[in-house]
Amino acid sequence: MNILLGVTGGIAAYKSLLLTRLFVKAGYQVQVVMTAGAKEFIQPLSFQALSGNPVRDSLFDQNQEAGMGHIELARWADQIVIAPATAETIAKLRMGRAEDLLGTLCLVTDKPIMVVPAMNLLMWSNDATQENVSQLKQRGFDVLEPEEGEQACGDIGSGRMPEPQAIFDYVQQKIAQKAELEHLFLKGQSFWKDKRVLITAGPTFEDIDPVRFIGNRSSGKMGFALAEAAQKLGAIVTLISGPVQILPPPHIERVVDVRSADQMFSAVQKHYADSDYFISAAAVADFKIEHKLDKKLKKQAQETSFSLSLVQNVDIVAWVAQQKNRPFVIGFAAETDHVLDYAKEKLARKKLDAIIANEVGEGAKGFESDVNQVTLMTLNTVQTFAEASKKSLGFQLLSAIQELRSECVGSN
Numbered sequence: 001m002n003i004l005l006g007v008t009g010g011i012a013a014y015k016s017l018l019l020t021r022l023f024v025k026a027g028y029q030v031q032v033v034m035t036a037g038a039k040e041f042i043q044p045l046s047f048q049a050l051s052g053n054p055v056r057d058s059l060f061d062q063n064q065e066a067g068m069g070h071i072e073l074a075r076w077a078d079q080i081v082i083a084p085a086t087a088e089t090i091a092k093l094r095m096g097r098a099e100d101l102l103g104t105l106c107l108v109t110d111k112p113i114m115v116v117p118a119m120n121l122l123m124w125s126n127d128a129t130q131e132n133v134s135q136l137k138q139r140g141f142d143v144l145e146p147e148e149g150e151q152a153c154g155d156i157g158s159g160r161m162p163e164p165q166a167i168f169d170y171v172q173q174k175i176a177q178k179a180e181l182e183h184l185f186l187k188g189q190s191f192w193k194d195k196r197v198l199i200t201a202g203p204t205f206e207d208i209d210p211v212r213f214i215g216n217r218s219s220g221k222m223g224f225a226l227a228e229a230a231q232k233l234g235a236i237v238t239l240i241s242g243p244v245q246i247l248p249p250p251h252i253e254r255v256v257d258v259r260s261a262d263q264m265f266s267a268v269q270k271h272y273a274d275s276d277y278f279i280s281a282a283a284v285a286d287f288k289i290e291h292k293l294d295k296k297l298k299k300q301a302q303e304t305s306f307s308l309s310l311v312q313n314v315d316i317v318a319w320v321a322q323q324k325n326r327p328f329v330i331g332f333a334a335e336t337d338h339v340l341d342y343a344k345e346k347l348a349r350k351k352l353d354a355i356i357a358n359e360v361g362e363g364a365k366g367f368e369s370d371v372n373q374v375t376l377m378t379l380n381t382v383q384t385f386a387e388a389s390k391k392s393l394g395f396q397l398l399s400a401i402q403e404l405r406s407e408c409v410g411s412n
């Protein structure tokens with residue numbers, strides 16, 4: 001396993017010496033790339049001695065290019081770790097700048113990049129830095145958040161680079177997770193190839209009048225992660241999504257945007273019959289406004305309270321589960337308490353083949369977050385997953401559903 005360690009110009013660069021030593025001791029091949037700023041803090045020779053490889057620090061050094069050119073170097077790496085990552089480096093990565101070797105490598109590589117920010121607490125909390133970090137996360141960069149504590153400048157707060165052992169352990173965990181996903185991927189490809197998977201995601205908005213609506217906190221991330229995993233495993237995916245702020249994953253066969261539960265129901269009715277799997281990850285409103293107004297509701301001055309009459313929406317996933325020519329139906333259960341009990345009850349009441357339970361509400365992970373903690377249940381099985389990114393859970397859940405199907409087919 002080859003690690004390309006990018007070191008940038010922060011006082012925490014000294015910790016990267018020990019990090020290099022930890023990687024080498026664990027048997028990793030390490031090549032260090034330093035920015036000009038990093039060399040203000042540490043001699044390249046120190047890293048060369050620890051890594052056993054010449055340090056790379058220039059895009060235009062004929063001698064360095066004569067050895068392993070920067071394209072080859074990017075291909076050589078299995079994992080890129082940038083530690084410390086200064087605010088400047090994070091900004092350049094966000095902009096896709098290629099004015100130095102490290103920036104160029106991050107643009108040409110297709111391998112995972114982990115960023116370990118380290119900077120003064122005010123720089124870390126600055127909106128520009130936070131927005132840059134958020135953008136990198138959305139592009140799939142792994143960001144190991146800085147620690148709280150005393151900083152070299154004497155300030156106390158968030159922005160301190162974690163200790164080398166903590167970074168090393170985190171990299172090890174990520175490499176293991178990636179290996180597990182690759183295993184799931186290989187195992188899953190043959191199963192999911194050309195399977196037709198219908199997925200609903202996001203909220204539904206139930207309009208009160210042309211201005212107001214009743215919605216919920218679903219961001220679409222969980223359903224989109226399942227769609228992305230299914231597509232990458234070779235399935236033919238139809239994604240029906242309520243109004244969300246995120247872009248659908250690339251190469252999805254068909255994306256249908258809807259607003260209300262009624263519109264989502266119509267779209268599901270159109271596509272369920274030629275699907276092999278239906279995963280209902282959408283947060284579908286249970287009720288809609290009985291009398292939707294076509295003009296903005298005017299507030300009457302003397303009125304101190306107001307009530308709305310709501311009527312039930314169709315239970316879409318339950319409806320699909322009742323159809324004769326139905327696909328394998330997997331629902332979700334979003335609960336604030338008694339999560340598994342309520343999920344089991346929904347599984348039976350809606351006559352689903354499986355249900356994925358997750359906790360929502362204050363402090364829970366279900367809505368909006370990039371991570372989640374779920375339990376996959378059937379009438380006879382319960383499989384709890386460790387908290388993970390929704391993207392990773394997408395693959396893990398499809399792998400578990402594959403197991404369920406294989407067992408079903410095996411037992412028939």
Ligand code: PMT
Pocket residue numbers: 201202217218219220221222223261280281282283284285286313314315316317318330331332333334335346358360366367368369
């Ligand atoms: O989108 P994210 O921000 O990533 O959040 C993910 C999530 C929390 C929305 C997702 O993980 C989740 O739990 N989705 C289901 C939310 C929901 O509506 O759960 P529920 O327990 O109220 O509904 C149970 C099941 O019935 C769900 O599969 C739901 O899609 C379905 N349902 C509900 C009502 C309705 N009228 N029709 C339905 O099909």
